[in-house]
Amino acid sequence: MRREELLDAAEDLLCDQGSQALTLAAVAERAGCSKGGLLYHFATKEALIRGMVERLIEDFDQLVAAQGHDTYTKNYLDATFAAVRSGRLRRWAVVTGASGNPYLLAPLREAMARWHREGLETEPDPAAAQIVRLACEGVWDVASHDPTLYDDERYTELKRRLLALLPA
Incomplete structure (x- = not known):
């Protein structure tokens, strides 16, 4: 196995x-x-949960790296919406919910800090980049807890509006 x-x-x-x-x-x-x-x-069960958390982080890192835009934030935005549309974000809620131990979520907290710092010094507008990344987290939260709240059309519009916040 x-x-x-x-x-x-x-x-x-x-x-x-x-x-x-x-x-x-x-x-x-x-x-x-x-x-x-x-x-x-x-x-142990803790090792299993840690394995799930580590895999979530690796999966999202790979998704961001696969996007191919000129800024990290645009890659992050596309990766977020790709994960939402594929249903992959549903796993975030269940895996993080399974861990009642903050120690097991430490790698996720470290990854989130890295994702929010990554490439900010090279962004044309770092404040706009931070706003878009934070909005992506809101999308993650909503999509992972209620995947039927928005349809593809609404997600397309949200992504378009967030992209418009970033300099071309």
């Missing part, structure tokens, strides 16, 4: 049944492997 499949099973379990259902035995059953197979990759 691959590590990614175990993380997928844990995230699916969280989405379907909530954080109270996240046990190593339940994840192993969902993944179709033995508990020993799960323990080989994740010795």
Whole structure:
């Protein structure tokens, strides 16, 4: 059993049944492997949650890097809306909600600080860049807690308006 499949099973379990259902035995059953197979990759529930948090960060970093704009903020904006439209942000809410331990979310706090500082010194308008990044977090929050609140047309308009805040 691959590590990614175990993380997928844990995230699916969280989405379907909530954080109270996240046990190593339940994840192993969902993944179709033995508990020993799960323990080989994740010795504790905390290690499993940490693995999910780290994967969320890596996924978003890759999404930002794949955008190809001339500024980090434009890449960040496109990555945010790509994640919203694909449903990937739903995982943020369930994974962060599963961790009642602030220690397990420390990597996410560090990533958020990095994302908000990245490239600001090279942005044509650093204040506008910060406003757009903060607005993206609002989009993340809404989309992860209520994915049906806005349709594609509304997201397209929100993205267009946020892009208009940035110098060309």
